[in-house]
Amino acid sequence: MNRFAILAKKIVTPETIIPQGVVLVEDKRILEAGPPDRVRFEEREFPILHAERQTLVPGFIDVHIHGGGGRDIMEGTREAIEVISGILAKHGTTAYLATTVTASPIATIQAVERLGKLMEEGTEGAQIVGLHLEGPFISEKKRGVHPPEHIRKPSTRIFDELLKMSNHQVKLITLAPEIEGSLEFIENARSKGVLVSMGHSNATFEEAMRAINAGVSHATHTFNAMRDFNHREPGILGAVLADQGVWAEIIADGVHVDPVAVNILLKCKGVKKILLITDAISATEMPDGQYQLGSLTVQVTKGVCRVPEGQLAGSTLTQDRALQNMMRWTGLPLEEAVYMATQNPAQAVGIDKHKGSVQPGYDADLVLLEDDLRVHATLREGQIIYQNTK
Numbered sequence: 279m280n281r282f283a284i285l286a287k288k289i290v291t292p293e294t295i296i297p298q299g300v301v302l303v304e305d306k307r308i309l310e311a312g313p314p315d316r317v318r319f320e321e322r323e324f325p326i327l328h329a330e331r332q333t334l335v336p337g338f339i340d341v342h343i344h345g346g347g348g349r350d351i352m353e354g355t356r357e358a359i360e361v362i363s364g365i366l367a368k369h370g371t372t373a374y375l376a377t378t379v380t381a382s383p384i385a386t387i388q389a390v391e392r393l394g395k396l397m398e399e400g401t402e403g404a405q406i407v408g409l410h411l412e413g414p415f416i417s418e419k420k421r422g423v424h425p426p427e428h429i430r431k432p433s434t435r436i437f438d439e440l441l442k443m444s445n446h447q448v449k450l451i452t453l454a455p456e457i458e459g460s461l462e463f464i465e466n467a468r469s470k471g472v473l474v475s476m477g478h479s480n481a482t483f484e485e486a487m488r489a490i491n492a493g494v495s496h497a498t499h500t501f502n503a504m505r506d507f508n509h510r511e512p513g514i515l516g517a518v519l520a521d522q523g524v525w526a527e528i529i530a531d532g533v534h535v536d537p538v539a540v541n542i543l544l545k546c547k548g549v550k551k552i553l554l555i556t557d558a559i560s561a562t563e564m565p566d567g568q569y570q571l572g573s574l575t576v577q578v579t580k581g582v583c584r585v586p587e588g589q590l591a592g593s594t595l596t597q598d599r600a601l602q603n604m605m606r607w608t609g610l611p612l613e614e615a616v617y618m619a620t621q622n623p624a625q626a627v628g629i630d631k632h633k634g635s636v637q638p639g640y641d642a643d644l645v646l647l648e649d650d651l652r653v654h655a656t657l658r659e660g661q662i663i664y665q666n667t668k
């Protein structure tokens with residue numbers, strides 16, 4: 279049986295902080311976690327993984343990611359997914375929602391069908407824990423770079439078909455709640471256990487609040503592809519900032535959102551309602567050049583992704599960097615900032631009974647961080663999926 283003990287400089291569970299903590303792993307799960315005088319073990323049974331110089335935190339969870347290493351989630355092949363999952367592992371991400379973009383019905387159906395199958399078979403590296411459909415039910419006015427010819431009015435029929443083809447693996451869908459038919463759509467999605475995020479939206483404050491009351495629980499890349507805030511018409515952004523319940527995704531790469539806006543978000547939402555996402559595309563961990571995002575060609579210069587018309591088209595961000603940026607811009611200590619990459623996303627997508635925390639019975643999805651927050655090693659379900667050997 280796969281059994282070992284990790285001795286860490288510190289464990290951030292993140293509800294508690296355990297100096298010189300011990301974690302016992304058995305098979306895929308955490309057996310025990312605590313201070314050395316409470317967690318007793320025989321070295322014969324639990325060989326030691328030494329991490330006395332590293333901080334142990336739960337594996338990062340990304341609810342919005344499109345690709346990496348030159349590969350795109352829309353490809354949906356095992357080869358593409360394992361390249362992406364391998365790159366995520368290098369940056370501490372152990373679980374993610376494979377995120378589609380607005381595309382032709384055929385391309386979308388093919389992607390979700392392939393991804394649903396792969397999830398059932400299992401893949402190496404970071405684990406796909408569900409699908410996030412970004413579109414096609416978004417606003418033409420706030421589509422960003424999503425291709426206009428494939429944008430649709432909210433359709434329960436199309437959604438039900440996608441859900442079925444994905445083998446019921448869709449966990450989250452981004453839609454513009456001001457578009458006709460949205461409220462029925464939200465109700466239907468919620469009744470099937472799918473969470474709804476508002477985004478790529480020109481909704482007024484009132485429209486956004488109506489959507490929240492109808493069951494919308496998330497906001498997609500807050501600030502980006504949203505109607506601007508105005509003090510007389512606060513818009514969807516005002517609703518995201520003012521509502522206490524909505525989970526707010528943020529792309530903390532320093533390009534999509536100014537650090538000042540990130541601080542405003544933190545002041546409004548608090549540390550327990552923000553989700554550090556990457557919105558990363560295939561260009562992540564690759565040299566500058568031309569890359570694909572769904573059917574789009576994206577030019578990447580100094581790691582910034584734009585279409586020829588100039589709009590941003592995803593990012594090359596990784597969650598370790600998002601965490602570092604967040605801490606640098608807000609002054610939050612690791613112990614607090616880490617919620618935004620671990621327990622918050624786990625709660626937001628309903629997997630917090632087994633992921634997002636270092637506790638007995640939870641999946642042994644763990645990250646060992648150096649003092650400078652570089653990733654030293656990443657474990658998924660008790661297996662080392664990345665180790666920095668430098």
Ligand SMILES: [Zn+2]
Nearest residue numbers: 342344412557
């Ligand atoms: Zn996206």
